[in-house]
Amino acid sequence: MGLGSAEMFSLAEARERAREAHRLLADGIDPIDAGRTERAQRAAEAAKAKDFETVAREYFDANEQGWSPSAPRRCSRITYASCFPQASLTACGQC
Numbered sequence: 001m002g003l004g005s006a007e008m009f010s011l012a013e014a015r016e017r018a019r020e021a022h023r024l025l026a027d028g029i030d031p032i033d034a035g036r037t038e039r040a041q042r043a044a045e046a047a048k049a050k051d052f053e054t055v056a057r058e059y060f061d062a063n064e065q066g067w068s069p070s071a072p073r074r075c076s077r078i079t080y081a082s083c084f085p086q087a088s089l090t091a092c093g094q095c
Contacts, residue, residue, distance in 0.1 A: 052083065 009017070021031040047055075056079055064071070 056083070 006014075024031045024034055060076055060079075067075075
């Protein structure tokens, strides 16, 4: 398990991180799994803050380069007309 870059953390900070990892292990908690769970919870909370329209637009922007020339227009036209008026009222985490 890495404690971070030597350039980012002082020796004292690295030792404190190691102590915290040992505390978790003593409590029967895998520190790597605990970190993954915490990051997943933060990501889920962030996703709840976005509405469907925001997520859809981000998806289109991130993926349209690999689509055929007409696909982005067709998908966005259908989605904007059919989904956004209703779905934007609900946060993605509530879907």
